[in-house]
Amino acid sequence: MLLIETRDLTKHYAAGEGTVAALSDVSLAVSPGEFVAAMGPSGSGKSTFLNLIGCLDRPTRGAYRLVGEDVSRLPPDRLAGIRNRRLGFVFQSFNLLPRADALANVELPLVYGSVGRRERRERAAAMLALVGLGERMHHRPSQLSGGQQQRVAIARALVNEPDLILADEPTGALDSRTGLEIMALLQGMNREGVAVLMVTHDAEVARFASRCLRFYDGRLVADEAQAPAAASAELAALDGSSGAHAA
Amino acid sequence: MNAPVALPARLARGAGAGQTRAAPVAAGGLDLLEALRSALGALAANKLRAVLTGLGIFIGVAAVIATASIGAGARQQVLGQIQSLGANLLVIWPGSVNQAGVRLGAGQRPNLTWDDAQGLLEVPGIVAVSGNIRGQNQVVAGNANWSTSVQGSDPDLFAVQDWALEDGRFFTAEEARGARKVVVLGATVAEALFGDEGAVGQEIRVRSTPFEVIGVLARKGQNPMGQDQDDVAVIPFWTARRSVMGANRVWARGVNWISLKVEDGADMGEAAEEVRSLMRQRHRLAANEPDDFNLRNMSDVAATFDASAKTLSMLLASAAAVSLLVGGIGVMNIMLVSVTERTREIGLRLAIGARRRDILAQFLIEAVVLALLGGAVGVAAGIGLSHALGRVAGWPTLIQMDAVALAVGVSALTGLFFGYWPARRAARLDPIAALRHD
Ligand SMILES: Nc1ncnc2c1ncn2[C@@H]1O[C@H](COP(=O)(O)OP(=O)(O)O)[C@@H](O)[C@H]1O
Ligand SMILES: [Mg+2]
Numbered sequence: 251m252l253l254i255e256t257r258d259l260t261k262h263y264a265a266g267e268g269t270v271a272a273l274s275d276v277s278l279a280v281s282p283g284e285f286v287a288a289m290g291p292s293g294s295g296k297s298t299f300l301n302l303i304g305c306l307d308r309p310t311r312g313a314y315r316l317v318g319e320d321v322s323r324l325p326p327d328r329l330a331g332i333r334n335r336r337l338g339f340v341f342q343s344f345n346l347l348p349r350a351d352a353l354a355n356v357e358l359p360l361v362y363g364s365v366g367r368r369e370r371r372e373r374a375a376a377m378l379a380l381v382g383l384g385e386r387m388h389h390r391p392s393q394l395s396g397g398q399q400q401r402v403a404i405a406r407a408l409v410n411e412p413d414l415i416l417a418d419e420p421t422g423a424l425d426s427r428t429g430l431e432i433m434a435l436l437q438g439m440n441r442e443g444v445a446v447l448m449v450t451h452d453a454e455v456a457r458f459a460s461r462c463l464r465f466y467d468g469r470l471v472a473d474e475a476q477a478p479a480a481a482s483a484e485l486a487a488l489d490g491s492s493g494a495h496a497a
Numbered sequence: 498m499n500a501p502v503a504l505p506a507r508l509a510r511g512a513g514a515g516q517t518r519a520a521p522v523a524a525g526g527l528d529l530l531e532a533l534r535s536a537l538g539a540l541a542a543n544k545l546r547a548v549l550t551g552l553g554i555f556i557g558v559a560a561v562i563a564t565a566s567i568g569a570g571a572r573q574q575v576l577g578q579i580q581s582l583g584a585n586l587l588v589i590w591p592g593s594v595n596q597a598g599v600r601l602g603a604g605q606r607p608n609l610t611w612d613d614a615q616g617l618l619e620v621p622g623i624v625a626v627s628g629n630i631r632g633q634n635q636v637v638a639g640n641a642n643w644s645t646s647v648q649g650s651d652p653d654l655f656a657v658q659d660w661a662l663e664d665g666r667f668f669t670a671e672e673a674r675g676a677r678k679v680v681v682l683g684a685t686v687a688e689a690l691f692g693d694e695g696a697v698g699q700e701i702r703v704r705s706t707p708f709e710v711i712g713v714l715a716r717k718g719q720n721p722m723g724q725d726q727d728d729v730a731v732i733p734f735w736t737a738r739r740s741v742m743g744a745n746r747v748w749a750r751g752v753n754w755i756s757l758k759v760e761d762g763a764d765m766g767e768a769a770e771e772v773r774s775l776m777r778q779r780h781r782l783a784a785n786e787p788d789d790f791n792l793r794n795m796s797d798v799a800a801t802f803d804a805s806a807k808t809l810s811m812l813l814a815s816a817a818a819v820s821l822l823v824g825g826i827g828v829m830n831i832m833l834v835s836v837t838e839r840t841r842e843i844g845l846r847l848a849i850g851a852r853r854r855d856i857l858a859q860f861l862i863e864a865v866v867l868a869l870l871g872g873a874v875g876v877a878a879g880i881g882l883s884h885a886l887g888r889v890a891g892w893p894t895l896i897q898m899d900a901v902a903l904a905v906g907v908s909a910l911t912g913l914f915f916g917y918w919p920a921r922r923a924a925r926l927d928p929i930a931a932l933r934h935d
Contacts, residue, residue, distance in 0.1 A: 345845045
């Protein structure tokens with residue numbers, strides 16, 4: 251079964267008198283476990299596409315099936331349930347709750363998924379350990395570096411065991427080395443079976459995907475498979491040459 | 498900490514990578530404990546703000562409880578005093594001199610007689626009647642003397658006014674008819690003249706006439722006008738007429754007032770009407786003439802007192818309620834600020850699967866917790882204030898548990914009501930716009 255299947259996916263926004271076609275007639279299919287990058291200049295419709303695929307918005311026209319289920323016309327609360335069970339989000343600016351520690355941040359999707367407290371704790375702690383933050387579970391976002399915050403966000407996106415992670419410029423707020431670490435993490439997760447859809451304007455970052463979509467003016471203009479670069483290998487090479495260590 | 502990662506078995510799902518699960522169970526509701534914790538956390542993040550906002554509710558609740566306690570205390574005191582006059586009591590005073598005086602020109606003489614009083618016993622439902630006269634006199638016992646009200650009454654007086662005995666006995670019908678020189682003392686007089694000694698059997702003098710003390714009345718306290726009801730010496734009516742007040746030859750059978758007791762369970766209003774019509778008959782009043790006497794139904798008086806005390810309580814309580822309203826508006830204001838400040842948080846929560854009702858519940862719970870915290874402290878302060886007023890200012894206060902429950906309930910409702918709009922705004926946010934908010 252396909253993970254994502256869209257036909258003529260279109261989104262119009264009201265702008266002043268008329269409307270803006272933020273996305274026009276996008277048809278594509280994504281299989282489970284793919285790592286897809288969406289590229290294109292600013293305003294080309296990447297985020298609009300991501301928001302539609304992420305069930306944060308509903309298309310003006312067209313169809314969208316997620317794991318075989320038509321979700322393009324579902325009411326907001328049904329979409330919320332689907333986001334909770336099938337999707338994970340990673341944002342450019344992390345979007346962690348500042349008052350909550352790393353553990354509570356990672357637990358949050360499980361809270362809305364009605365998972366019992368104990369199981370929540372265990373799963374969130376395991377996920378934090380997995381992203382290398384087992385020692386920092388009780389740190390607040392303000393006590394963590396940018397890279398660490400993004401790791402917490404990735405742990406939060408993964409804790410519900412989603413089918414698909416949606417990442418909008420996940421390395422946009424990070425230096426290149428930390429960005430590389432985050433990409434290595436995402437690639438590692440992807441290897442374990444989680445599909446990733448990542449929006450980026452940075453070709454360096456898009457190299458790590460196995461498939462690259464290009465948007466222009468709201469249209470999908472190119473869709474190419476590619477041999478992904480290995481982020482962990484590049485990271486190891488970087489460490490070998492400079493001896494530098496991550497924050 | 499490099500990234501090569503081994504996922505736990507749970508994440509490495511199914512037979513191999515690339516396979517999707519069947520849809521898991523539907524997401525359920527946010528559990529309440531979690532919501533409470535989160536609400537307390539959010540409030541704790543802005544302690545000063547929470548305290549200042551809670552203060553509005555706090556003042557409102559404290560004021561409601563204190564005013565309710567004061568109002569109830571005052572009411573209970575007044576009602577107790579009215580009750581102490583005697584249950585089912587009717588009282589007749591002479592009509593105003595002007596009314597009767599203008600037409601008759603007969604002037605100052607009182608127009609109620611002892612015979613009127615006796616005649617009223619015929620009225621069905623009237624079980625006891627006393628005609629009374631009263632004057633201020635010096636009473637003397639040995640070296641002690643005391644100025645008090647010496648009251649001449651019929652033996653029924655004690656039944657009419659629900660007097661109980663502390664010691665001794667009342668005077669009998671026999672002693673009354675015989676105008677015997679016996680006296681029943683109020684507690685204040687007995688104490689003034691005899692202290693701790695037994696008064697019964699002792700002799701006192703009123704205007705140099707010796708009286709035997711045969712009884713001491715149980716204490717009643719103040720009447721609603723603030724007079725000490727126990728500062729009295731009761732003697733038989735005809736004894737008073739002949740030996741103490743005697744001088745009035747013109748109106749030798751006159752009384753100052755008549756008091757009557759209506760049968761328990763009888764209709765006070767009906768009995769009063771019957772008394773009125775018999776009095777009019779006895780005084781030969783034509784249909785168009787006004788009453789030449791005043792008839793008071795003490796339960797009406799009590800009801801009037803009670804109604805005005807109630808009105809006063811209501812006024813106080815509504816003034817207090819206004820401050821609760823102001824507190825509620827404070828809650829709404831702060832919740833609106835909070836929703837705006839936390840727009841991104843709301844967007845994030847929506848993105849990871851919160852439904853609108855989860856967000857609504859989160860902010861409603863926060864508003865209710867805020868209001869209830871203010872309310873709880875307000876209850877404590879209100880009760881404390883009531884006690885303090887009772888102690889320091891000597892006001893009678895009566896803590897109204899229903900007012901406490903009401904105030905707590907109202908503060909929760911205030912949170913719910915004034916929190917609803919901000920919470921709804923939060924719940925209706927578009928997740929994309931909210932996530933982009935800065
Ligand atoms: N909420 C909105 N209202 C109106 N226009 C919008 C809205 N969101 C996006 N757009 C417009 O849609 C187009 C595509 O935007 P977006 O998907 O954000 O592009 P990208 O992410 O590739 O920069 C742009 O022209 C943008 O101005
Ligand atoms: Mg964008």
